[in-house]
Amino acid sequence: MKLQGPRLTLTALGADELEAIPWPPEDEDARELFVRRLRADPGARGFWAWAATLEDGTQIGSGGFGGRPNEKRRLTVGYGVREEYRNRGLATELLTLLAEWGLAHAEVDVVRATIRPDNAPSIRVAEKVGFILTGERVQDDEHGELLVFERRI
Template sequence: MISTPRLRLEPASATAAAQLAHGGDGGWSWLGGGPEDGTRGMAGIVTRAAEVGWHRPPWGLYVVVHPADGLAIGSVGFHGPPDSTGTVEIGYDLVPEARGFGLATEAAHALTRYAFTHPVVRGVLALTRPDNTASQRVLLRAGFLRTADLDGLRRYRVDR
C-alpha cells in the first residue's frame, strides 16, 4: 500500500482486477456507485497480463481509497513493468464526485515517487488525449513535463 496525506493506494490483486474489468466492485465500496471506464480499462490490462503470465506486481493497478470514509474513488496504476529503457507508463481515473480536489494529482505524484524507489526506473510516462486538459493539468502539477506528441496523444514525462 502507498499512503499520502489524504489517500491510500491499495494494490489490486489479479482476481480483484478481473472483477473490476468485468463490471464488479473488486471488493471495494465505491463513491458514486462504482468505478469509471478508465479504472475498468486499467483492470483489463492487469487481467490480460495475468492471463498470459506477464503481470509483475507491483507494476499493476492500485485502487485509490479515501481513508476518511473508506470509499474507493478511482484508480492509478502502471500499464506494465519498466521497459528496456527503464520507463514505466502510468494512468489514473477518478469517479466524477472526487474530481476537482487535487486528488488525482496527489495519486499520480505518489505513484511516480513510488516508481522511483525502484532503481531500474529511470522515467515515468503518461499519455493524454489532446482535449483532456484536466488530465494535462494533473500531470503538470505532479511534476511531469510535456514532450513530443506520440500517435496523436500528448506525452508527459518525468525523469529520475
C-alpha cells in the same frame, strides 16, 4: 502493498482483487488485460493497477502502469478519479504517489504519461506533479493523438 498519502490510500491489486472491484465499463478490456498479465506474472503486482480509496474506504479512482519497466527504463502511468471526486486535488495526490513509487525502483529512470490534448485537467495534474511536456506526440487507436509528458529521477 499500500501507498499512503495525506487523504488517499493506494492499494496494489492482484488479479483476484482486480476482478472484484468496481471498474468503469468503458475500460473493461484494460481490466481483462491486467488480470491476464497479473496471473501470468504475479510478481508484477504494483506495475499494473492500484485502487485509490479515502480513509472511510470509499474508492474514488484508480491508477497504475502498463506493466514492468521497458528496455528504455520507462513506466507509462495512467490515472483517473470518479467525477464526483474531481477538483479536490485527489488526482494530484494519486499521480504523485504513483510517480514516486515508480521512480523509487532502481530499474526506472522515467515515468511517462500520455494525455489527450483536449484534457486540460489531466495536463494540469501532470504538470503539478512535475511531469514535463516532451514535445513528442504518439498515436493511439482508441484516443487519437496524445501528448507525452515525462517525469525523470
